Amino acid sequence: MSFALSSEQEEFRDTLRRFFAESSPSTEVRRLMDTDRGFDDGVWKQMAEEIGLQGVVIPEASGGQGLSFAELALALGEMGRVLHPSPFLGSVVLAGRAVAHAASEAERSELLPAIAAGELATLAIAEPDVGRWDARGISLEATPAGDGVRLSGSKSFVLDGHTAARLLVVARTPGSRGEEGIGLYLVEGNATGLSRSRLDTLDATRRLARVELDAVEARPLGDPGNAWPALEHALCEASVALCAEMLGGMEHVLETSVEYARTRHQFGRAIGSFQAVKHMCADLLIGLEGARAAVDVAVDAVVENDPELPLLASIARAHCNEAYYRAARDNIQIHGGLGATYEFDAHLYLRRAKSSQQILGDTSFHRELIATELDRATA
Amino acid sequence: MKRKDTPEEAAFRSEARSWLDANAELRRGEGDWSNGPRVHTHEAEAEYFDRCRTWQRTKFDGGWACIAWPRKYGGRGGSAAQEIIYAQEEAAFDVTSGFLPASISLMGPALMRHGNEAQRERFLTPLQRGDEVWCQLFSEPEAGSDLAALRTRAELVDGEFIVNGQKLWTTSAQFADYGFLLARSNPDVPKHAGISFLLVDMSDPGVDVRPLPTCKGDRHFNEVFFTDVRIPVSNVVGEIDGGWAVAKTTLANESMAIGSGRRGRDTTAALVRFARDRGRWSDPLTRQRVATAYTQERVLGFLQDKLQQALLDGRSPDVDGSVMKVLWSETRSLKAEIGLDIQGAEGLLFGGDAFDRGFWQELVLDRPMGSIGGGTHEVHRNGIGERALGLPREPRVDREVAFRDLKTSMDGGTSK
Numbered sequence: 001m002s003f004a005l006s007s008e009q010e011e012f013r014d015t016l017r018r019f020f021a022e023s024s025p026s027t028e029v030r031r032l033m034d035t036d037r038g039f040d041d042g043v044w045k046q047m048a049e050e051i052g053l054q055g056v057v058i059p060e061a062s063g064g065q066g067l068s069f070a071e072l073a074l075a076l077g078e079m080g081r082v083l084h085p086s087p088f089l090g091s092v093v094l095a096g097r098a099v100a101h102a103a104s105e106a107e108r109s110e111l112l113p114a115i116a117a118g119e120l121a122t123l124a125i126a127e128p129d130v131g132r133w134d135a136r137g138i139s140l141e142a143t144p145a146g147d148g149v150r151l152s153g154s155k156s157f158v159l160d161g162h163t164a165a166r167l168l169v170v171a172r173t174p175g176s177r178g179e180e181g182i183g184l185y186l187v188e189g190n191a192t193g194l195s196r197s198r199l200d201t202l203d204a205t206r207r208l209a210r211v212e213l214d215a216v217e218a219r220p221l222g223d224p225g226n227a228w229p230a231l232e233h234a235l236c237e238a239s240v241a242l243c244a245e246m247l248g249g250m251e252h253v254l255e256t257s258v259e260y261a262r263t264r265h266q267f268g269r270a271i272g273s274f275q276a277v278k279h280m281c282a283d284l285l286i287g288l289e290g291a292r293a294a295v296d297v298a299v300d301a302v303v304e305n306d307p308e309l310p311l312l313a314s315i316a317r318a319h320c321n322e323a324y325y326r327a328a329r330d331n332i333q334i335h336g337g338l339g340a341t342y343e344f345d346a347h348l349y350l351r352r353a354k355s356s357q358q359i360l361g362d363t364s365f366h367r368e369l370i371a372t373e374l375d376r377a378t379a
Numbered sequence: 380m381k382r383k384d385t386p387e388e389a390a391f392r393s394e395a396r397s398w399l400d401a402n403a404e405l406r407r408g409e410g411d412w413s414n415g416p417r418v419h420t421h422e423a424e425a426e427y428f429d430r431c432r433t434w435q436r437t438k439f440d441g442g443w444a445c446i447a448w449p450r451k452y453g454g455r456g457g458s459a460a461q462e463i464i465y466a467q468e469e470a471a472f473d474v475t476s477g478f479l480p481a482s483i484s485l486m487g488p489a490l491m492r493h494g495n496e497a498q499r500e501r502f503l504t505p506l507q508r509g510d511e512v513w514c515q516l517f518s519e520p521e522a523g524s525d526l527a528a529l530r531t532r533a534e535l536v537d538g539e540f541i542v543n544g545q546k547l548w549t550t551s552a553q554f555a556d557y558g559f560l561l562a563r564s565n566p567d568v569p570k571h572a573g574i575s576f577l578l579v580d581m582s583d584p585g586v587d588v589r590p591l592p593t594c595k596g597d598r599h600f601n602e603v604f605f606t607d608v609r610i611p612v613s614n615v616v617g618e619i620d621g622g623w624a625v626a627k628t629t630l631a632n633e634s635m636a637i638g639s640g641r642r643g644r645d646t647t648a649a650l651v652r653f654a655r656d657r658g659r660w661s662d663p664l665t666r667q668r669v670a671t672a673y674t675q676e677r678v679l680g681f682l683q684d685k686l687q688q689a690l691l692d693g694r695s696p697d698v699d700g701s702v703m704k705v706l707w708s709e710t711r712s713l714k715a716e717i718g719l720d721i722q723g724a725e726g727l728l729f730g731g732d733a734f735d736r737g738f739w740q741e742l743v744l745d746r747p748m749g750s751i752g753g754g755t756h757e758v759h760r761n762g763i764g765e766r767a768l769g770l771p772r773e774p775r776v777d778r779e780v781a782f783r784d785l786k787t788s789m790d791g792g793t794s795k
Contacts, residue, residue, distance in 0.1 A: 002688060003684075003685040003688045003689070004688070004689075004692065004694070258768045258769070258770065261770055262769065262770060262771065269771070269774065270770075270771045272764065272770035272771055273770065273771040273772060273773050273774070274773075275757070275760075275761065275773070277770075278760065278761060278764035278765075278770050279757070279760040279761075279764065281763075281764055281768055281770060282701075282705075282759075282760040282761075282763035282764045282767075282768070283760070285699075285702060285763055285767055285768060286702050286705060286706055286763070289682060289698050289699075289702050290675075290678040290679075290681075290682065290706065293678060293681035293682045293684075293685050293698075294677075294678050294681055296681070296685070297681045297684075315673075315674050315677050315678065318670065318671070318674045319674055319675075319678050364667055367666070367667045367670035367671060367674070368663075368666060368667070368670070370670040370673060370674065371666035371667070371669060371670045374647065374648075374651050374669065374670070374673060375651075375660075377648065378648050378651045378652055378655075
């Protein structure tokens with residue numbers, strides 16, 4: 001794609017924009033914020049059956065559409081614009097990409113069709129207190145038991161962990177350290193010894209859960225013990241996908257700010273004519289233009305399997321994390337008192353932006369990855 | 380990611396590459412011939428300027444100087460895409476034309492678009508070859524961000540203009556043969572409507588060039604004083620009193636040229652090596668800050684690639700030039716600050732006593748080159764707000780008033 005959409009991609013984006021405008025207006029988002037599951041089953045079903053969104057990057061042979069990561073990124077951008085609440089990030093992106101990279105071919109053709117059909121899966125990786133999305137943060141152990149494996153320990157910050165039909169749990173072999181011994185394990189949602197509880201979240205449009213495993217029977221996927229590189233790849237893709245979603249939110253927020261600055265009058269003139277407000281808007285555009293380019297480049301890196309992907313994904317995260325938060329924060333500032341009310345949507349974007357900064361590795365985590373990459377490049 | 384050349388582009392690229400191979404050496408890094416002077420004496424600057432002029436001549440004689448200009452004006456008659464391809468190839472070589480391409484790209488389009496045939500015939504070829512060097516005589520003490528407030532007078536007497544006044548921030552006026560000058564030819568109309576665009580011979584005895592060293596210590600800026608300098612009416616570009624339209628053509632190219640120019644991608648690598656040498660690279664704060672600067676540098680690079688891509692594809696640029704300019708300048712200054720901070724107490728020193736002869740210190744002092752030069756950040760942020768986002772302008776008090784009735788700082792500094 002390289003910085004420009006094909007006409008098919010534009011059409012795809014426009015279709016999705018209409019779909020989400022209709023299916024996820026603010027009233028609907030707010031209604032779902034107060035439900036336990038946090039999403040609308042009817043809309044989720046429509047996404048799977050009518051548009052095939054859950055299977056957008058899943059190969060046709062596994063019941064998907066076989067489109068590229070660029071289309072997945074466009075879809076996330078449209079969801080991000082309206083704060084569409086659904087298990088898409090957890091199920092399609094995190095679980096879907098983890099299976100795509102870490103599972104064997106036979107397991108992929110068993111698990112991916114279910115994800116494409118809209119069955120909920122999620123990836124349980126980060127753990128309570130530690131909260132890291134890297135190998136260092138994993139201490140939950142997979143203990144051999146008879147023919148199989150049993151998992152004991154806790155996971156947290158699991159997207160839709162309380163509703164997912166299947167959990168892909170990242171665990172390590174007993175006594176292993178660092179990136180060694182990491183494996184991906186499949187746990188059924190109704191397994192004995194599994195307990196899950198929904199957590200209250202800053203961003204009420206996203207569900208997180210804590211998961212406790214007490215000698216839960218689990219099925220190893222792919223090459224257990226050597227799964228880290230594949231999982232790391234999946235996490236990079238998830239970070240790029242998250243950036244694409246943030247980009248959609250940023251665009252919406254800047255449009256809202258500019259529209260208000262153009263129409264709101266104080267002291268007899270539009271507030272956007274005052275430099276203090278105008279310059280705030282200008283800085284948001286500078287951040288947004290950078291985010292667009294960074295996402296384009298990172299998406300291309302996924303599509304082309306560029307070895308620079310980890311660096312480009314972290315660059316995109318480091319930039320988008322800052323740019324989206326600033327946009328969401330200044331959007332409230334530009335709207336003045338109105339922006340600070342519960343009734344007005346600006347705080348929903350602030351909550352989403354701040355939460356997006358903290359998940360899948362926060363800004364300083366990604367900056368440290370960049371610094372490590374610079375170590376290598378300048379050694 | 381990498382866009383593939385079309386067969387025609389590939390042929391052009393290889394032609395450019397062969398010519399460069401035959402006429403230049405590859406870059407090595409430290410000590411390159413193309414690096415600017417590190418000592419700011421007039422002699423060092425003059426020697427550097429000669430190098431720039433030599434390369435410009437070589438380029439013109441080989442047919443590579445102004446690739447996208449029409450053949451009838453001495454260009455190659457090529458495309459914007461070819462210009463980019465050539466620049467991509469040239470970047471690997473140890474060559475430079477210094478500020479010459481900037482003045483060529485400001486002056487050339489203005490003459491092509493607004494000049495008459497005689498002016499184009501006379502000036503365009505020596506301009507491209509660097510045989511005649513031009514400087515831009517726009518800014519004044521009382522006309523910075525508000526350029527149209529300029530006060531240098533051009534009075535029409537017996538078929539020639541008599542010019543009196545002072546210009547400021549004139550790059551390389553000490554080496555220039557000619558200047559393009561904005562002057563007030565009619566003070567009785569609103570300020571934008573009474574300006575003429577004049578071509579002035581810098582060797583005129585009434586032109587006095589005095590160096591204006593910057594806070595960093597370099598000497599490429601000047602003050603230029605005009606005392607009864609006579610300029611024939613045939614040297615007016617465009618209409619008499621219609622010079623603002625010509626000036627806008629030159630200014631439009633400027634911010635895009637600044638922000639989308641060659642990148643300094645290896646500056647961060649220099650920063651990392653320097654931090655490592657100083658024992659600061661294991662410090663998490665330093666690592667975070669360097670990673671932040673590197674992120675900005677790469678994002679700026681992505682935007683530059685995106686603009687190039689648009690030009691190569693024949694689309695109009697979809698990122699505002701002021702966005703590029705502000706981002707470029709902020710990135711540059713962030714790296715400078717980190718480079719100085721890494722030094723701790725050593726950062727107190729300067730010049731020969733400092734690390735790298737005070738490279739980072741100078742870069743900190745050089746911040747205004749980006750944040751003020753070529754338009755202040757504030758003017759560019761106004762531009763982004765108004766042009767790119769469609770926000771309303773500030774109400775203005777200077778639009779309908781005759782220039783001579785406008786309030787200025789010299790009236791005492793407080794507004795009426």
